[in-house]
Amino acid sequence: MSVTDTTPVNRTAVPGPATPYQGDIARYWDHEARPVNLRLGDVDGLYHHHYGIGEVDQEALGAPDDSEREKKLVTELHRLESAQTDVLLDSLGDIRPEHTLVDAGCGRGGSMVMAHQRFGCKVEGVTLSAKQAEFGNRRAKELGIDDSVHAQVRNMLDMPFGTGTVRGSWNNESSMYVDLHDLFAEHARILSVGGRYVTITGCWNPIYGQPSKWVSQINAHFECNIHSRREYLRAMADNRLVPNAVVDLTAATLPYWELRATVPSLVTGIEEAFINSYKDGSFQYLLIAADRV
Numbered sequence: 463m464s465v466t467d468t469t470p471v472n473r474t475a476v477p478g479p480a481t482p483y484q485g486d487i488a489r490y491w492d493h494e495a496r497p498v499n500l501r502l503g504d505v506d507g508l509y510h511h512h513y514g515i516g517e518v519d520q521e522a523l524g525a526p527d528d529s530e531r532e533k534k535l536v537t538e539l540h541r542l543e544s545a546q547t548d549v550l551l552d553s554l555g556d557i558r559p560e561h562t563l564v565d566a567g568c569g570r571g572g573s574m575v576m577a578h579q580r581f582g583c584k585v586e587g588v589t590l591s592a593k594q595a596e597f598g599n600r601r602a603k604e605l606g607i608d609d610s611v612h613a614q615v616r617n618m619l620d621m622p623f624g625t626g627t628v629r630g631s632w633n634n635e636s637s638m639y640v641d642l643h644d645l646f647a648e649h650a651r652i653l654s655v656g657g658r659y660v661t662i663t664g665c666w667n668p669i670y671g672q673p674s675k676w677v678s679q680i681n682a683h684f685e686c687n688i689h690s691r692r693e694y695l696r697a698m699a700d701n702r703l704v705p706n707a708v709v710d711l712t713a714a715t716l717p718y719w720e721l722r723a724t725v726p727s728l729v730t731g732i733e734e735a736f737i738n739s740y741k742d743g744s745f746q747y748l749l750i751a752a753d754r755v
């Protein structure tokens with residue numbers, strides 16, 4: 463695409479996975495159906511594949527012997543996951559209805575719906591998974607917002623959006639599947655000068671030395687490759703993305719994990735790795751917002 467291209471979205475034929483690894487990731491998300499994601503999404507129709515932040519509302523959980531306790535736990539965990547999206551959207555700056563936003567690695571589309579509901583603008587998502595894109599587009603149709611919210615099967619390193627046509631873009635827990643220099647070069651290409659990029663991510667802490675055994679366990683569990691905090695900041699600096707906020711959300715996400723670990727029907731086995739690595743300082747949950755200069 464040339465620098466003079468003013469078409470925001472190019473809906474050409476879908477290429478296959480760029481690498482065998484991307485084929486693995488597409489298959490992984492095509493087959494994902496964990497109760498912790500589907501039951502939480504069923505609460506209000508916003509389906510997330512990210513984690514939660516904020517204090518647990520103990521009163522909302524009811525007494526331990528409350529017959530509705532499990533339902534209340536699901537609702538509370540979901541509230542914390544949507545609160546995470548709200549914090550990401552808060553960092554996008556002044557978004558108007560005429561703008562276009564891009565969700566890179568959009569999952570089932572919960573963040574896209576919330577962004578459209580907040581800003582009234584177009585939101586375009588890309589995911590490697592055809593099942594996720596179908597799911598997100600079905601939800602948008604059910605909500606009557608399919609003119610504005612749209613997901614497609616594309617590689618976030620080669621997005622079908624014109625150069626400089628996007629006002630805001632983000633990765634919500636999806637940057638650990640790609641090389642960060644390639645990723646930020648692509649965000650810098652699609653963003654207009656003055657546009658904003660935001661990520662919420664788990665990253666390993668260079669102060670710890672190397673990725674801890676817990677970080678390695680998380681990588682194996684999700685088939686991903688968690689980067690260090692330093693890699694994020696360097697790759698942004700190399701790609702015209704200047705951070706205006708770096709927020710450590712580690713303390714804010716721990717209550718979500720500690721609550722989730724108490725619900726046997728929802729646990730997946732990865733809770734201990736998150737809790738231990740956040741506590742031993744080897745892993746951090748970070749929000750980085752950056753201006754495209």
Ligand SMILES: C[S@@+](CC[C@H](N)C(=O)[O-])C[C@H]1O[C@@H](n2cnc3c(N)ncnc32)[C@H](O)[C@@H]1O
Nearest residue numbers: 510511512567568569589590617618634636639
């Ligand atoms: C953990 S999920 C996060 C989903 C979503 N951001 C959310 O917050 O609910 C990771 C997502 O990244 C996507 N992904 C991973 N590598 C990708 C790539 N190279 N191009 C596009 N999407 C990718 C996956 O398909 C999946 O949708």
Ligand SMILES: CC(C)=CCC/C(C)=C/COP(=O)(O)OP(=O)(O)O
Nearest residue numbers: 496498499510511512635663664684
């Ligand atoms: C912070 C880090 C390192 C995230 C890795 C990416 C990831 C898999 C996020 C959550 O997805 P999910 O909501 O499908 O996972 P789960 O089933 O555990 O809720």
Ligand SMILES: [Mg+2]
Nearest residue numbers: 498499511512
């Ligand atoms: Mg989840």
